[in-house]
Amino acid sequence: xxxxxxxxxxxxxxxxxxxxxxxxxxxxxxxxxxxxxxxxxxxxxxxxxxxxxxxxxxxxxxxxxxxxxxxxxxxxxxxxxxxxxxxxxxxxxxxxxxxxxxxxxxxxxxxxxxxxxxxxxxxxxxxxxxxxxxxxxxxxxxxxxxxxxxxxxxxxxxxxxxxxxxxxxxxxxxxxxxxxxxxxxxxxxxxxxxxxxxxxxxxxxxxxxxxxxxxxxxxxxxxxxxxxxxxxxxxxxxxxxxxxxxxxxxxxxxxxxxxxxxxxxxxxxxxxxxxxxxxxxxxxxxxxxxxxxxxxxxxxxxxxxxxxxxxxxxxxxxxxxxxxxxxxxxxxxxxxxxxxxxxxxxxxxxxxxxxxxxxxxxxxxxxxxxxxxxxxxxxxxxxxxx
Amino acid sequence: xxxxxxxxxxxxxxxxxxxxxxxxxxxxxxxxxxxxxxxxxxxxxxxxxxxxxxxxxxxxxxxxxxxxxxxxxxxxxxxxxxxxxxxxxxxxxxxxxxxxxxxxxxxxxxxxxxxxxxxxxxxxxxxxxxxxxxxxxxxxxxxxxxxxxxxxxxxxxxxxxxxxxxxxxxxxxxxxxxxxxxxxxxxxxxxxxxxxxxxxxxxxxxxxxxxxxxxxxxxxxxxxxxxxxxxxxxxxxxxxxxxxxxxxxxxxxxxxxxx
Numbered sequence: 001x002x003x004x005x006x007x008x009x010x011x012x013x014x015x016x017x018x019x020x021x022x023x024x025x026x027x028x029x030x031x032x033x034x035x036x037x038x039x040x041x042x043x044x045x046x047x048x049x050x051x052x053x054x055x056x057x058x059x060x061x062x063x064x065x066x067x068x069x070x071x072x073x074x075x076x077x078x079x080x081x082x083x084x085x086x087x088x089x090x091x092x093x094x095x096x097x098x099x100x101x102x103x104x105x106x107x108x109x110x111x112x113x114x115x116x117x118x119x120x121x122x123x124x125x126x127x128x129x130x131x132x133x134x135x136x137x138x139x140x141x142x143x144x145x146x147x148x149x150x151x152x153x154x155x156x157x158x159x160x161x162x163x164x165x166x167x168x169x170x171x172x173x174x175x176x177x178x179x180x181x182x183x184x185x186x187x188x189x190x191x192x193x194x195x196x197x198x199x200x201x202x203x204x205x206x207x208x209x210x211x212x213x214x215x216x217x218x219x220x221x222x223x224x225x226x227x228x229x230x231x232x233x234x235x236x237x238x239x240x241x242x243x244x245x246x247x248x249x250x251x252x253x254x255x256x257x258x259x260x261x262x263x264x265x266x267x268x269x270x271x272x273x274x275x276x277x278x279x280x281x282x283x284x285x286x287x288x289x290x291x292x293x294x295x296x297x298x299x300x301x302x303x304x305x306x307x308x309x310x311x312x313x314x315x316x317x318x319x320x321x322x323x324x325x326x327x328x329x330x331x332x333x334x335x336x337x338x339x340x341x342x343x344x345x346x347x348x349x350x351x352x353x354x355x356x357x358x359x360x361x362x363x364x365x366x367x368x369x370x371x372x373x374x375x376x377x378x379x380x381x382x383x384x385x386x
Numbered sequence: 387x388x389x390x391x392x393x394x395x396x397x398x399x400x401x402x403x404x405x406x407x408x409x410x411x412x413x414x415x416x417x418x419x420x421x422x423x424x425x426x427x428x429x430x431x432x433x434x435x436x437x438x439x440x441x442x443x444x445x446x447x448x449x450x451x452x453x454x455x456x457x458x459x460x461x462x463x464x465x466x467x468x469x470x471x472x473x474x475x476x477x478x479x480x481x482x483x484x485x486x487x488x489x490x491x492x493x494x495x496x497x498x499x500x501x502x503x504x505x506x507x508x509x510x511x512x513x514x515x516x517x518x519x520x521x522x523x524x525x526x527x528x529x530x531x532x533x534x535x536x537x538x539x540x541x542x543x544x545x546x547x548x549x550x551x552x553x554x555x556x557x558x559x560x561x562x563x564x565x566x567x568x569x570x571x572x573x574x575x576x577x578x579x580x581x582x583x584x585x586x587x588x589x590x591x592x593x594x595x596x597x598x599x600x601x602x603x604x605x606x607x608x609x610x611x612x613x614x615x616x617x618x619x620x621x622x623x624x625x626x627x628x629x630x631x632x633x634x635x636x637x638x639x640x641x642x643x644x645x
Contacts, residue, residue, distance in 0.1 A: 049574035
């Protein structure tokens with residue numbers, strides 16, 4: 001489908017897909033097996049300037065927006081959702097800075113991210129605070145020119161590999177959801193350490209770790225925005241980055257469909273390629289249609305965000321919800337089309353099921369997404385009745 | 387360091403068309419000759435290490451300008467196309483002469499880098515031809531530049547099962563093999579720059595050329611015919627114990643002067 005991309009957007013898609021095909025695809029199975037962080041691929045990605053896509057030009061980026069970021073994530077994810085995640089999670093960790101940082105903070109942190117020299121991460125989740133983000137316990141106590149952080153964040157993507165972290169901590173327990181603040185931390189700050197690397201079902205090339213703060217002193221200048229803005233920053237960040245997760249799901253699904261289609265045309269049973277059987281054709285048709293619908297929803301949402309819309313929680317949630325659910329189904333159907341070969345790890349398709357499952361869970365479970373959508377619908381209905 | 391890289395646009399392998407009258411290739415766009423991408427990468431790496439400039443030059447019909455843009459997106463600083471109907475149908479002598487005139491017009495340079503050979507002609511003659519026309523030393527099949535500095539270069543020339551180390555004064559020319567590096571992917575900033583750049587096209591009038599030495603007229607080599615060789619016969623299958631068959635095989639290879 002022609003989404004009427006500009007010349008520059010077409011270049012971005014072309015370059016990202018070329019990178020995915022030539023640099024990521026040949027190594028996807030290797031990194032899935034070894035669970036190492038793919039630094040060599042990240043360094044090469046940095047040289048293409050793609051890390052700077054969504055960062056303004058004055059900080060060394062290319063001045064694109066959420067849409068361009070989604071274009072990159074989708075193409076990279078076609079080859080491997082896990083490796084693409086190092087990029088997508090950096091975008092997530094950069095949005096708080098893009099949206100809420102002051103000039104000094106932007107000048108300090110954005111150029112290195114744009115150049116691909118440093119990766120970023122976003123740290124909200126804790127052992128007792130997943131969907132219930134307001135239950136976080138990591139605290140930040142103010143002491144003259146520092147904030148002292150204590151607590152543990154769990155399941156942070158790029159944890160330990162990133163240099164720049166946005167951490168959400170409570171500065172005032174008594175104020176409930178107005179009591180959290182956002183801080184920029186750097187790897188290497190004293191008493192900021194990392195827990196063990198998690199062993200995951202999929203996206204194994206992505207590194208997920210605990211972040212541990214034990215009286216970690218963070219300079220006052222590293223507070224993002226004002227005290228109490230923590231959850232606002234979180235919500236706005238997730239609204240903007242959710243299309244990225246949706247794009248990752250679309251990319252993984254597209255890759256699965258491409259593989260299934262290729263296999264169906266080559267595999268001969270009963271004297272014919274299985275692509276000539278209606279059962280297979282109908283599966284492929286459904287897969288393709290749903291992917292296209294998901295893609296259209298994600299693109300529309302991303303463009304809406306970039307056009308300056310002030311409210312987009314509902315659309316952002318819809319895109320993430322739909323794309324991840326579609327991608328899960330597509331991945332499972334792809335394995336089904338491969339038959340017995342689909343179950344074997346020597347073939348690339350089972351990895352897609354393992355990889356794409358997380359898209360239904362992270363950045364807000366799909367159950368939370370449904371909550372968000374329903375609440376927005378009700379709010380809108382109430383507004384129109386007045 | 388001013389490095390000049392010579393590139394050629396060649397058909398991408400699925401679209402080869404031959405002109406029925408001149409028996410030469412009909413050129414309608416294509417890709418950068420693969421060996422030239424190694425030449426370009428090496429030039430860009432030298433500039434990154436030592437500072438300076440990489441200028442890419444090519445001779446071809448107007449669509450070749452897209453390959454020059456691609457070269458900019460891969461790190462070249464400037465590019466120029468030599469294009470004129472008078473240049474068409476050139477063999478390697480006329481081509482290397484024309485390119486050498488273009489390089490003369492570009493001006494001062496330290497090193498010219500060419501790919502080992504072009505995928506369509508496969509002659510590997512243009513690089514050495516340019517060097518001869520410019521009266522500079524050259525080494526072909528370079529697998530590694532050991533040292534390069536003002537006025538001096540030392541390279542490894544790849545042989546079948548070894549390599550030679552050769553030093554030359556600059557300015558000089560080298561042709562490179564694919565063992566020399568792994569070419570980079572384009573960078574988005576360079577792609578955007580390439581898109582906006584206006585690239586100069588020099589015609590026969592812009593260059594100081596002897597018209598009798600360019601194009602089809604300047605080509606002592608004439609292409610009589612280009613054809614796909616007929617499919618060979620069935621061949622001979624040697625049966626029997628391996629030791630016996632081996633002896634027979636060696637005899638047959640000797641008969642055909644392969645051994």
